[in-house]
Amino acid sequence: MDRYVITGKQRLEGRVVTGGAKNASLPLMAAAILAEGKTVLTGVPRLTDIFNMAEVMKTLGCKADFRNNELVLDTSSLTENTFDQELMRRMRASNLVLGPMLAKYGQVNLPSPGGCAIGTRPMDQHIKGLKELGVKIKVKHGYLEAKVDKKLMGAEIYLDIPSVGATENIMMAAVLAEGTTVLHNAAREPEIVDLQNLLNKMGAKVRGAGTHVIRIDGVKKLQSAEHTVIPDRIEAGTHMLAAVMTQGDILVENVVPEHVSPIIAKLRQGGATITTNGDSVRVQHKGKFKAVDLKTLAYPGFPTDMQPQFLALLTMAEGTSIVTETIFENRFQHVPELTRMGAKIRVEGRAAIVCGVPTLEGAFVQATDLRAGAALFLAALAAEEGTVLERVDYIDRGYENLEEKYRALGAKLQRVVKQA
Ligand code: EPZ
8 A cells, every 4th residue: 555755834836637527437437338339438537446447347248448538438248247246345336337237238236335434325315216217126145136127117206315326326227218207306416417418428318417306208229429527526626725725826727617616615715815717726825724614515515525625724724613524424534634633623423623723743644535535635735844644545546646746736745655
């Protein structure tokens, strides 16, 4: 497991180009299962999660050719219906093959992906929606056995939670169903809109993504298509925070400003200077950042995937902040590590009370999950002295070429490859 050795107090300035969205790429890859032939995705980030998803697709008989940031998925030889248990457990998003496989083959036995560091991550909403479409589902021995006797039938579905994954799985199952599906309380994330756009390029009839009601008129067949992935709003937000935490000046390019509007609003509330121009966002900051309260919510609320990084910023704010995590039940694992760096944080249930300190101290810290790793990376850039950050493999799941991007901004860091 590699580690970063990071010199603190480096003011970052310059420009950084955001890659394609990990959380759009993963459902788009699964959607390729629905169409015959070669689906070409461009702007796909080279991340561990993407490589894992490509491996999952390959175990299903799909060919995956990934060159630079272009991924060609050839499903003409898709036959297998066997899954590699270990592979499926490695990444929650592997469950996104459920909807497409049901639409295409009418049955699938999926190892349940299980939980991860940030929560148990059940699939009850996925199951609820698929059952309404006529799927019979049994969960036993750690497997989810799903089967359709005849055809998937369109239905009126109400989600109890605007679950991103459940919305995506239901959309991908419904596009080849008989009749119309109306999905209420759907997730509204930009990644859902990106999925709708690819499905419609394939010949599907999906409307309403980005709102709470998505309407899908089933069709007979889908054709493979080409699609460019939207920019990664969480990577962009992470870079925006780096500018504020290092008193720097960073131009973040390849951003959809609307997708990062909750992050812009919070940064402005704390005193940062933000200017948007087309597909770039410039972030400048000098002096103390004022404490702000933060509550994570489904889009367009403040994104849970930016909570750890923003909490790291608040550890050095002027005043006390309350950070409330409403999406995941265990997403404060970065707190003990930030405390080792001198942060003053008290966690009470879903809330963390953060008393700002003048600065953080370098320390030995460890990433526990992807976004906790990103939070500690930012904290190390801002802290006094040096920091050793263990388990960089978590960060590799969601950030491409991080060292190169940050060295270009003036960071002093190196990656120590630890022999296995
Ligand atoms: C997606 O996960 C993202 N991953 C997550 O990003 C993100 O944090 C999350 O959405 C919320 O925005 C991908 O898109 C690959 P959910 P997903 O279903 O779809 C509960 C990152 O760092 N829930 O919207 O799994 C669930 O336990 C990752 O890039 C149920 O109770 O999230 C959670 O508490 C982390 N039953 C909440 O809803 C269900 O059937 C939101 O989950 C489904 C979900």
